[in-house]
Amino acid sequence: MPDSALPFPLFVLAPPRSFTTLVTGMLSQHPQIYGGPELVLFYRPTLHRLWREGRNNRIDDAQIRHGILRFVAEVYFGEQSDEAIQGAEHWCAARQHLPNGEVFNELRRKVAPFHLIEKSPYYSINPEALQAINTHCPDARYLFLTRHPVAQGVSANTLSKGWYTRNLNSTDTRSGEVVYDPQTAWHDLNMITLRFLEADIPPDRYRRVKGEDLLANPVEGLADICRWLGLRDDEAAMEGMQHPETSPFSCLGPISALFGNDPNFLRNPYFTPSARRAVPELDAPLPWRDDGYGLREEVITLAREFGY
Amino acid sequence: LTETPAPKAKRELIGQITYDPANHAFEDETLEHARRKSVSVWRRRSVRQQVVKHLRRIASEHGLTNEVGQFFNNKGYPPPHITLASMLRMYPRRNVGPSMPRSQRRKTQSACRPR
Numbered sequence: 001m002p003d004s005a006l007p008f009p010l011f012v013l014a015p016p017r018s019f020t021t022l023v024t025g026m027l028s029q030h031p032q033i034y035g036g037p038e039l040v041l042f043y044r045p046t047l048h049r050l051w052r053e054g055r056n057n058r059i060d061d062a063q064i065r066h067g068i069l070r071f072v073a074e075v076y077f078g079e080q081s082d083e084a085i086q087g088a089e090h091w092c093a094a095r096q097h098l099p100n101g102e103v104f105n106e107l108r109r110k111v112a113p114f115h116l117i118e119k120s121p122y123y124s125i126n127p128e129a130l131q132a133i134n135t136h137c138p139d140a141r142y143l144f145l146t147r148h149p150v151a152q153g154v155s156a157n158t159l160s161k162g163w164y165t166r167n168l169n170s171t172d173t174r175s176g177e178v179v180y181d182p183q184t185a186w187h188d189l190n191m192i193t194l195r196f197l198e199a200d201i202p203p204d205r206y207r208r209v210k211g212e213d214l215l216a217n218p219v220e221g222l223a224d225i226c227r228w229l230g231l232r233d234d235e236a237a238m239e240g241m242q243h244p245e246t247s248p249f250s251c252l253g254p255i256s257a258l259f260g261n262d263p264n265f266l267r268n269p270y271f272t273p274s275a276r277r278a279v280p281e282l283d284a285p286l287p288w289r290d291d292g293y294g295l296r297e298e299v300i301t302l303a304r305e306f307g308y
Numbered sequence: 309l310t311e312t313p314a315p316k317a318k319r320e321l322i323g324q325i326t327y328d329p330a331n332h333a334f335e336d337e338t339l340e341h342a343r344r345k346s347v348s349v350w351r352r353r354s355v356r357q358q359v360v361k362h363l364r365r366i367a368s369e370h371g372l373t374n375e376v377g378q379f380f381n382n383k384g385y386p387p388p389h390i391t392l393a394s395m396l397r398m399y400p401r402r403n404v405g406p407s408m409p410r411s412q413r414r415k416t417q418s419a420c421r422p423r
Contacts, residue, residue, distance in 0.1 A: 056327040125325060162354070166347060168325050169332040178334070178342040180350070184323035195319045298322050 006108045007032075009137050010229065012119035013130075013197075014145035015189035016164065017155040019211035021262040023145060024119040025244030026222065026271060032231050035117035036249030037067035037260035039107070041100040042129040042136075043122045048096040055122060056167065067120075067260030068092065070253045075110050080248065085256045101136025108137075115231070124189040125168070130196040141229060142206035144193055145214075146306045149299055150280035150287070153182035157288050175291055183286070187299045190306075210307060216276040218242060245269040279308060 010033065014020045028035045043064075044050040050068075054061025072091050073084035095103050108116045123129045133140060156164045164170075170185035171178050197206045207228055214221035219238050226233040244250055250269035252258050259266065282300045285292050295303070324331065334340040367373055 056329060122327075125327060162350070166350065167327060170323060170325060171343065172323075173339055173342075176342075178339055178346050180346065185325055188321045188323050188325045191319050191321055192325075198319070296322065298320075 003105050003108075004139070006105070006112050007115045008139040008141055009104075009108055009116045009118060010141045010143060011123070011133060011137075012117065012143045012145060013124055013193045014119075014121065014147070014211070015124055015152065015186055016121040017152050017159060018121075018145050018147040019215060020119045020121060020145055021265040022244065022271060023143075023211065023214060024117055025247060025250055025265065025269060026218070026241045027143075027225070028117050028247055028249075029240045029244055030226065030231060031237055031240060032113075032115055033117050034111045034114035035071075036247045037070050038120040038122075039068045039071060039104070039118050040064050040120045040122055041068065041104045041118075042132045043120065043126060044100065045132070046097055046100055047092050047103060050100070051092075051096070063259050064122075065092075066253060066257040069257040070249060070260045071107070073257070074248055075107070080253050080257075082254045082256045085254055088257075099132075099136070101132055105136060115229075121189075124193050127192055127196060130193070131200070134196075134200055140205070142197060142201060143225065144197060144206060144208040145211045146190065146208060147211045148279055148308050149183055149186045149295060149303050150282075150284075151212075151277075152186050154287060156182040156185070172293070172296070174293060174296070179289065179291070179293075181286075181289065183295055183299045187296070187302055190302060208306070212276065212279070215271075215274075218271070218273065242271055242273075244271055282308065 010027070012020050012024050012027075025036060027033055040050065041047075043055070044053060047068075051065065054064050069085050069088045069092070070080050072088035073080050076091060077084035077087050095106075104116075104118075123133070165180035165182050165185065168185045170180060170182055170188075172181035172184055173179070207225070209221065209225070214225075218241070222241050223233040223238060226237065231237075240246075247269070249261065250266065252263075252266050253260060282295055282303055285294050326332065332343070334343055364373070
């Protein structure tokens with residue numbers, strides 16, 4: 001099947017801690033969609049470089065490969081065992097010098113007639129990754145998830161014991177000191193995504209959705225997304241999407257590829273409907289700063305544009 | 309009639325977001341000095357929190373949870389005037405575990421550990 005005849009893929013773009021894991025887990029349970037783990041294929045040009053350089057030029061960054069290994073093991077070998085992961089490593093080694101876009105399209109062919117869904121927050125960091133997606137998948141659809149900057153910052157600060165901001169170099173120098181502050185990453189990652197979508201993607205192929213709205217009213221929100229994608233929006237499809245725990249990727253993997261997604265989700269992959277929480281004020285002092293500073297003007301402007 | 313298109317919002321970045329540690333440095337020397345200082349302070353603090361967590365675990369094994377716990381406030385680290393040396397002076401070795409060779413100690417502890 002030529003690439004142009006394949007069902008279009010769906011990419012979920014957002015900064016980390018913006019409900020991407022849960023929303024992708026829910027969408028992947030749609031009867032016409034397949035996926036789940038973070039493949040991270042477009043973050044590096046080839047699998048060889050993904051293996052060699054990882055996320056931050058460190059060869060020991062093994063977790064970044066767990067998603068693709070688990071996916072290949074499940075799709076090609078029918079299970080996620082250590083033996084299947086070994087087979088997946090061989091599968092990847094045989095394609096190590098191919099452009100990752102070709103590898104991704106090979107996976108699309110394998111899961112056709114399902115639409116392949118992929119999300120990796122790393123893509124929002126790297127404009128070249130976004131361009132590579134558009135080059136290799138010119139028919140792709142993009143779901144751009146947003147989250148309130150303060151809520152995202154609070155959540156991000158709990159990630160990796162606060163190393164999120166340090167790994168990403170998310171700094172704020174307004175006070176004359178260098179303060180590691182997640183709001184800079186929130187702004188720039190959203191901005192990189194917006195730049196890409198507005199400049200290179202026709203408006204009918206992307207949609208921006210507030211994560212809080214989607215999770216507060218999942219039936220309506222998911223049905224709306226399905227209608228936009230031209231997929232089934234019947235009751236059975238909606239019911240299935242509210243059970244992300246039924247995916248074969250919604251659990252910890254075998255010891256040789258444990259993760260491939262947010263570990264918190266893998267331990268507790270259930271969607272629990274809950275009432276909408278109060279939205280934090282945009283002009284209040286930030287809970288993670290003890291110098292009384294609040295959100296920057298640019299961050300407030302972008303948050304207002306997103307409807308917060 | 310021709311409509312004037314609405315001006316597009318400026319999409320400018322405000323930081324230098326990257327995963328590559330080689331690109332984390334500021335060009336301004338003062339800011340770069342402050343950045344390095346901030347990172348080292350954070351590292352020291354996170355290591356100290358790990359040590360305290362480990363110490364609490366050991367203390368609970370020896371029934372000293374209350375004695376050790378009183379030195380740690382809610383933030384998880386002791387007030388500045390409490391140092392490791394002062395704690396060791398206050399709680400000499402005999403109070404925190406048997407003094408014996410490492411190999412025997414491990415054997416004894418694993419034998420005593422509740423199954």
